[in-house]
Amino acid sequence: MIYREAGQFKTSYKSDQALLPIAQDRFFVMALVAFAYIVIPMVANDYWLNSIFLQFFIFSLAALGLNILTGYAGQLSLGTGGFMACGAFSAFKLATSFPDMHIVFVLFLAGLITAAVGMFFGIPSLRIKGFYLAVATLAAQFFLLWLFNRVPWFTNYSSSGVISPPPIKLFGDYYITGTQATNLTQYFFTLTLVIVLALAARNIIRGHIGRSWMAMRDMDIAAEIIGISPLKAKLSAFAVSSFYCGIAGALWAFLYTGTVEPLAFEINQSFKILFMIIIGGLGSILGSFVGAAFIVVLPIFLNSAPAMLGLKLSGSLVTHIEFMVFGALIVFFLIVEPHGLARLWGIAKEKLRLWPFPY
Amino acid sequence: MFQAFFVDPFVMIYDAPLFFVEVLVSGLMAGVMYALVALGFVLIYKASGVFNFAQGAMVLFAALTFVGLWELGVNPWLALILAALVMIGVAFTIERVVLRPLVNQDPIIFFMATIGITYFLDGFGQTIWGSEVRPLDIGIPNEPFMDLAEMTGLYINKFDVFSAVVCSLLVALLAGFFTKTKIGRALRAVADDHQAALSVGIPLKTIWTIVWSVAGIVGLAAGILWGSKLGVQFTLALIAFKALPVLILGGFTSIPGAIIGGLIIGSGEKIAEVYWGEAMGGAIEDWFAYVVALIFLLFRPQGLFGEKIIERV
Amino acid sequence: MERKIGETLLSVDHISLSFGGVKALTDISFSIREKEVFAIIGPNGAGKTSMLNVINGFYHPQEGEITYKGVHRKQMRSHEAAVQGIARTFQNVALFKGMSTLDNIMTGRIIRMKRNLFWQAMYLGPARKEEMENREFVEDIIDFLEIQAIRRTPVGRLPYGLQKRVELGRALAMEPELLLLDEPMAGMNIEEKQDMCRFILDVNDQYGTTIALIEHDMGVVMDISDRVVVLDYGKKLADGSPDEVRANQDVIDAYLGVPH
Structure with missing residues (x-):
């Protein structure tokens, strides 16, 4: 009864093509955004703002990036970590070479550089498909990390290979990176960025570019025959996806950890992000967020659960158990709902439309 | 730059041809070991169309079980048999818990499920057996044949030769199994189409259990060989990443492809590391194999031995 | 109903296509004129679908030439065919699921x-x-x-x-000049077939789209097409108006079989 779209008539294609054509959805999303901007900053402490929300936002961006490539364009990639590293290191080079450049430009340019790199590593997708491609994307993962590890130019010849981005002001006296930056500034900045980028992704996906990706995913032969160029469709998917991953990587290094080191972006990070989109839902923007939230919260829960039960477990044991639970959950989700949590939400909505009547 | 890339390495090869042969041979031997891991992938892919990412984890788990049992005081031969039985148990469980509910899903779903299995097995093995490095000595000395060295000046490692022999035996056995037996034929039918295979009365679950068991046992062999080289530890699971370029080079469905791919990657990697590694900044092993495989794929997308696919609409 | 059938829109000349040793098409020539409904018929495995694949650039023939809108080509490219106004549907529906x-x-x-x-x-x-x-x-x-x-x-x-x-809707959205339909009525009941025939004729009539179709239902083919080409084992048996084709002895032999 509550979720009812009867009586909401659309009189133009414009309103029919709107982002959220149903009034209840609009209301819900607005409430969520208001909650994120007003309530959370008031109640959350530093731990929540930094360790949970910031991490969640950054992972959401990366998951969104991977979902564009894998969920929408159907190109399985295991190189997400490499692309994030690329974003982090290009942002670092930009920020240190041009100290006056505004952080937004730094991020944007880092994203563009990563997009170019992503397109380069996307070239094999024109010749190979499926698992062959997945393995090929591992090349990006390993090569990029090696590059940042081994070529001292990228780390500004730092002896340890670990470097810290310089403190940057967002505007006025508000620092966004470095020790003077407050968690609250970082929270608002990242939140806004995530909202803007998620909107942009949604817009691209519902337009003709998104359709050409999905066509390529669903049946590449037919897509080609109706005039979609595989070159354009695949490489643009790689570019946009890498753009998002690059920005996520830069945010990770600049805002979340405050240091840049290649190890942070190793292969497990790639898998983690892949898990997010599997659990959240392939080909769903909402899914990228839900999956990211799940994967961010799960380890925290697993770490604190034994203590709550009064068990004392060693750190390495907890890590192993975490691995096991992760693995088991992935399998569980694939069996129960291969389309992820977002699909469950969709089904719930369909049921709600009719509730309390069966049909 | 030019000098370091295009002149020096060849001068080095020319000056010390024997050393080049040694590098080549040790590369080929390493390649055999890669091939052994790749073989596990190929078996499962050929028989069920599943890209089994968990092969590396199975190698680790098998080796951990073997060493763990041995350390508990079990006779090594008994431990070997027990470990093989455990791998059959693992195969049985995977079939029952993971594969059966997923019949007829997209290959990509299976692939992701095997990533789940990877995580589970990695965690499970280390929860039970711990995560410290365990040395493994199976009695084959890790030293060169001295007679040969004295006669020709060539240093060839005994252990490498031993593992090459083991691998060759396994491969011969498996190739026979696939081409000569009824089960082998059924396996190929399953790989083609789950539903169609079921409809002609091929027992999918038995076939899957068999092939995953075989892959598990191949994993055990790989685990023991690699384990005696590197010690049994978590890094064994990462060997899988070495086997993947071998796979794309050799084609996912070809046993000879896995072998030849392994040899090419193994020797290429060693040679590149020894002669060009310095010039490129070192540790290029991480990605060299992938780049070789990729460049190769650009010219032959179906791999060395894969069949050219004619697409129909 | 008066329709204007115009100049030749597309012609294929001496097309041969083989996969390894298998000859799919041998020396096929025919032409499709503007605004007509053109049918390709033949027994299973005659190479009908391969012919469409050649026309819209999915297969590349080893020999022969394709002339579309006056431009000679050795082969089409799928993407180019689409941009040039060739749309098609598939035998097994190829929608984006x-x-x-x-x-x-x-x-x-x-x-x-x-x-x-x-x-x-x-x-x-x-x-x-x-x-x-x-x-x-x-x-x-x-x-x-x-x-x-x-x-x-x-x-x-x-x-x-x-x-x-x-x-069909997706193909029409491309505003094609030449529409290739691969068995548009396969697996349909009689009413659905009637609907489909109506749509095909309407498209031809309203938008002036040239249509080339493959169909097994002879009743439909003879009814709606202006001209027919018959293929058998990758070779052309005959072409012409439905009546001419119906009377052709080779065609009758191929369909009914001849004692050897």
Whole structure:
């Protein structure tokens, strides 16, 4: 009864093509955004703002990036970590070479550089498909990390290979990176960025570019025959996806950890992000967020659960158990709902439309 | 730059041809070991169309079980048999818990499920057996044949030769199994189409259990060989990443492809590391194999031995 | 009903195609004229679908030449064929299963939509305008094919007959000059066939689209087509008007069999 779209008539294609054509959805999303901007900053402490929300936002961006490539364009990639590293290191080079450049430009340019790199590593997708491609994307993962590890130019010849981005002001006296930056500034900045980028992704996906990706995913032969160029469709998917991953990587290094080191972006990070989109839902923007939230919260829960039960477990044991639970959950989700949590939400909505009547 | 890339390495090869042969041979031997891991992938892919990412984890788990049992005081031969039985148990469980509910899903779903299995097995093995490095000595000395060295000046490692022999035996056995037996034929039918295979009365679950068991046992062999080289530890699971370029080079469905791919990657990697590694900044092993495989794929997308696919609409 | 059949739109000359040792097509020549309904018939495995694949560039013949709109080519490229106005449907429906009917038909407009990523991401001004214009065009097709009710349904859930109709819609959205239909009526019941025939003739009539179709139902073929070409074992047996073809002894032999 509550979720009812009867009586909401659309009189133009414009309103029919709107982002959220149903009034209840609009209301819900607005409430969520208001909650994120007003309530959370008031109640959350530093731990929540930094360790949970910031991490969640950054992972959401990366998951969104991977979902564009894998969920929408159907190109399985295991190189997400490499692309994030690329974003982090290009942002670092930009920020240190041009100290006056505004952080937004730094991020944007880092994203563009990563997009170019992503397109380069996307070239094999024109010749190979499926698992062959997945393995090929591992090349990006390993090569990029090696590059940042081994070529001292990228780390500004730092002896340890670990470097810290310089403190940057967002505007006025508000620092966004470095020790003077407050968690609250970082929270608002990242939140806004995530909202803007998620909107942009949604817009691209519902337009003709998104359709050409999905066509390529669903049946590449037919897509080609109706005039979609595989070159354009695949490489643009790689570019946009890498753009998002690059920005996520830069945010990770600049805002979340405050240091840049290649190890942070190793292969497990790639898998983690892949898990997010599997659990959240392939080909769903909402899914990228839900999956990211799940994967961010799960380890925290697993770490604190034994203590709550009064068990004392060693750190390495907890890590192993975490691995096991992760693995088991992935399998569980694939069996129960291969389309992820977002699909469950969709089904719930369909049921709600009719509730309390069966049909 | 030019000098370091295009002149020096060849001068080095020319000056010390024997050393080049040694590098080549040790590369080929390493390649055999890669091939052994790749073989596990190929078996499962050929028989069920599943890209089994968990092969590396199975190698680790098998080796951990073997060493763990041995350390508990079990006779090594008994431990070997027990470990093989455990791998059959693992195969049985995977079939029952993971594969059966997923019949007829997209290959990509299976692939992701095997990533789940990877995580589970990695965690499970280390929860039970711990995560410290365990040395493994199976009695084959890790030293060169001295007679040969004295006669020709060539240093060839005994252990490498031993593992090459083991691998060759396994491969011969498996190739026979696939081409000569009824089960082998059924396996190929399953790989083609789950539903169609079921409809002609091929027992999918038995076939899957068999092939995953075989892959598990191949994993055990790989685990023991690699384990005696590197010690049994978590890094064994990462060997899988070495086997993947071998796979794309050799084609996912070809046993000879896995072998030849392994040899090419193994020797290429060693040679590149020894002669060009310095010039490129070192540790290029991480990605060299992938780049070789990729460049190769650009010219032959179906791999060395894969069949050219004619697409129909 | 008076239709103007015009000049030659597409002609294939001495096309031969083989896969390894298997000869799929041998020395095939025929031409399709503007605004006509052209049928390709023949027993199973005669090479009909391969012929369509050659025309829209999915297969590349080893020998022969294709002339489309006066331009000679050794072979077509799929993408180029689409841009040049050749659309097609498939024997086994090749829709994009994960997308709705509306989105599927909208994909047919992709070659006409030019706004770049930046405008798309903003969804302002030009991008939105372009989207609306194309949506209107697609809605006309939806009306024409009488599939308004399934606009938002994912095509995977639709029954076969409707999927075929959506596929036709997607091809029409490309505003093709030459429409290739691969067994548009296969697996349909009599009513669905009648509907499909009506749509095909209407398309031909209203938009002046040239149509080349493969069909097994002889009644339909003889009824709606202006000219027919008969293939058997990759070779051309005959071509001409339906009546001529019906009277051809080779064709009768191929269909009914001759004692050897």
